[in-house]
Amino acid sequence: MSYHFNNIDFSTVTERVDLNNIVQSIDPIVYAKTRNYLSGSVTGLSPYFTHGILKPAEVIDELVSNHGGEACAKLYSEFGWREYFQRVWQNKGSDIWNDLKHEQQSIISNQIPKAIREAETGIEVIDHAISELLETGYMHNHARMWLASMITNIGQTDWREPAKWLYYHLLDGDPASNTLSWQWIAGSFSQKKYIANQENLNRFSGSDQSGTFLDVSYEKLAELSVPEVLRERSTLSLINNYPISDTVELESENVLLYSIWNLDSTWKVDSSAERILLIEPSIYDNYPMSDKRWDFILHWAKEIPGLKIYVGELADLLGESYNGKIQYREHPLCNHWQGEELSRNWMFPEVKGYYPSFSKFWKLAQKSKPLKVSC
Numbered sequence: 001m002s003y004h005f006n007n008i009d010f011s012t013v014t015e016r017v018d019l020n021n022i023v024q025s026i027d028p029i030v031y032a033k034t035r036n037y038l039s040g041s042v043t044g045l046s047p048y049f050t051h052g053i054l055k056p057a058e059v060i061d062e063l064v065s066n067h068g069g070e071a072c073a074k075l076y077s078e079f080g081w082r083e084y085f086q087r088v089w090q091n092k093g094s095d096i097w098n099d100l101k102h103e104q105q106s107i108i109s110n111q112i113p114k115a116i117r118e119a120e121t122g123i124e125v126i127d128h129a130i131s132e133l134l135e136t137g138y139m140h141n142h143a144r145m146w147l148a149s150m151i152t153n154i155g156q157t158d159w160r161e162p163a164k165w166l167y168y169h170l171l172d173g174d175p176a177s178n179t180l181s182w183q184w185i186a187g188s189f190s191q192k193k194y195i196a197n198q199e200n201l202n203r204f205s206g207s208d209q210s211g212t213f214l215d216v217s218y219e220k221l222a223e224l225s226v227p228e229v230l231r232e233r234s235t236l237s238l239i240n241n242y243p244i245s246d247t248v249e250l251e252s253e254n255v256l257l258y259s260i261w262n263l264d265s266t267w268k269v270d271s272s273a274e275r276i277l278l279i280e281p282s283i284y285d286n287y288p289m290s291d292k293r294w295d296f297i298l299h300w301a302k303e304i305p306g307l308k309i310y311v312g313e314l315a316d317l318l319g320e321s322y323n324g325k326i327q328y329r330e331h332p333l334c335n336h337w338q339g340e341e342l343s344r345n346w347m348f349p350e351v352k353g354y355y356p357s358f359s360k361f362w363k364l365a366q367k368s369k370p371l372k373v374s375c
């Protein structure tokens with residue numbers, strides 16, 4: 001049986017893809033009907049959103065003008081989830097790495113099970129999704145939920161190390177969407193833990209596996225002791241192989257400072273400022289990413305004419321004498337940058353605060369920018 005996700009191919013991340021084609025090929029009605037299925041028509045947009053290559057606000061406007069507001073309602077709310085998590089991060093800062101609402105219950109280990117890293121849990125769909133993640137950097141949302149639930153709730157593991165491991169391998173790894181989704185599954189940022197049994201996996205993946213440790217009722221699953229296959233743990237070591245730095249000596253009066261979260265080739269296109277992508281090991285040593293992810297970042301950085309890459313610390317880039325004008329886009333990992341901070345391109349610029357639940361945020365968000373029905 002093949003679990004290939006039919007409309008997404010991230011296997012060659014450095015090949016040129018036509019983003020306009022990707023957006024034009026989205027059918028929001030089919031998306032809404034099929035998104036929960038592993039073979040469903042999901043968009044594959046997340047790596048481009050994560051790195052600021054595409055902006056959700058612009059994509060949704062385009063989709064609404066092509067398909068009408070009603071058709072886009074489901075996608076709109078999914079983009080809304082992304083923005084919600086970004087706002088939680090902006091308000092809570094590094095606290096997103098702490099249990100936000102409740103302490104995670106029933107933990108026997110902080111280390112990710114070895115069988116997960118080796119894609120040998122015996123649950124075929126999950127093992128396949130892990131293998132595909134390691135190969136392509138993508139995992140379907142439902143597979144992420146099953147995986148996270150199996151590790152935290154069935155395997156009784158603290159969510160932090162597995163979250164780092166998943167983030168490392170994902171092309172779309174985003175500290176907010178990642179940590180807060182793990183917390184949502186583990187019950188520390190939600191009212192209860194998320195658990196899925198084999199029947200649920202079979203239904204949404206098209207598989208028919210039976211006789212596994214997940215092949216029980218939800219009552220039994222809630223009482224399950226940690227299955228033998230998930231008990232063995234091993235030390236996880238994740239490192240960055242940073243790109244090679246350009247030699248940069250700031251000469252221009254004006255500098256546009258890019259982060260890896262703002263690889264927007266349309267940013268201030270008419271400006272003659274010097275453009276520098278700053279990658280600070282003091283920050284990214286804490287957020288290691290796979291070589292495939294760095295290749296993806298470099299590929300899209302090269303789409304920005306004249307952009308130089310500086311791997312080092314901001315203070316070293318500026319030296320003691322630079323006193324020109326620096327502009328950059330706001331991001332929680334760039335809070336220490338100096339110069340003029342410009343806003344990100346939010347979908348709902350007025351809905352800024354911390355909301356303890358998505359539904360509270362979403363009510364205000366929809367009020368601030370209702371979906372337009374095209375004429």
Ligand SMILES: Cc1cc2nc3c(=O)[nH]c(=O)nc-3n(C[C@H](O)[C@H](O)[C@H](O)COP(=O)(O)OP(=O)(O)OC[C@H]3O[C@@H](n4cnc5c(N)ncnc54)[C@H](O)[C@@H]3O)c2cc1C
Nearest residue numbers: 042043044045046078082141144148172173174177178181
């Ligand atoms: C344990 C776990 C970890 C996750 N880690 C990340 C992560 O590091 N980065 C990340 O971008 N998403 C993360 N997600 C959310 C979601 O799985 C991905 O955004 C989605 O699968 C990306 O694929 P897509 O672009 O094809 O999604 P589509 O279904 O096509 O959705 C379109 C866009 O809506 C947004 N979106 C959709 N679902 C969600 C969601 N549940 N939460 C937040 N935004 C959503 C994304 O920006 C996505 O690109 C995680 C979910 C779980 C359960």
